[in-house]
Amino acid sequence: MNLTNEKIGDFTVLHIEGRIDTTNFSQFESEINRLFDAGEMNIVFDCSGLHYISSSGLRVFLIAQKKTLPINGKLHLCKLQPAIKEIFDISGFSSIFKIFETQESALKS
């Protein structure tokens, strides 16, 4: 997995490339916690390069969402590949997260 971030307006855009699975989810979790600790509470996850996610990765997204709710933060996802979107749909995560087709729309909402 490769994670890179950039600051755009009020958001930090986190680009995820590769896979999030049982062997590497803690790297993803640490990066999110690092952003939270730095006071970044509005994050757009650009998932265009994410081609695999398992329950370990979904769990990290859910924990992050639970953390941002009380502080009115925003976690937006964008550009999910169809197979990844399907996993989000069947696990009920599509109704937990705001998912956008483009990064522009994710940043505007």
Add this chain to the structure above:
Amino acid sequence: MAERKEAHFIIENQVEELAVLFDKIEELAETWQWSVPLTMNINLVLEEAVSNVIFYSFDDERKHEIIIYISIQENELTIVISDDGKPFDPTSAQLPDVELKTEDRPVGGLGIFLISKIMNSVSYTRKNKLNILTLTKTI
């Protein structure tokens, strides 16, 4: 009648072994000409099932083998996962309510739920001191 295709892999009960399994599945997918979404789904199902075994089946510190059989007959894909750990029936786990709001969603239990959604059948038996999980999918 289409020829029956079979493969099997043996991995140890270590999380790092999942990466070995992924590589083997990728190779198999190429040989058996699976589509990208099918390969991803089978990868996912195996990760969820095998990681459950690695995390919950063994109390001792010893190395154990987990054996994964994959076969295709006609359009029926069958996966059998076998281990010699303590009795552990993943099908008895309570499935999460995916309709719950964020604050009420428990963070666990998704693995077996994903398996049951992706595969057409999931069954567990205990035989000769082995846990045997059988998963089938029409492809």
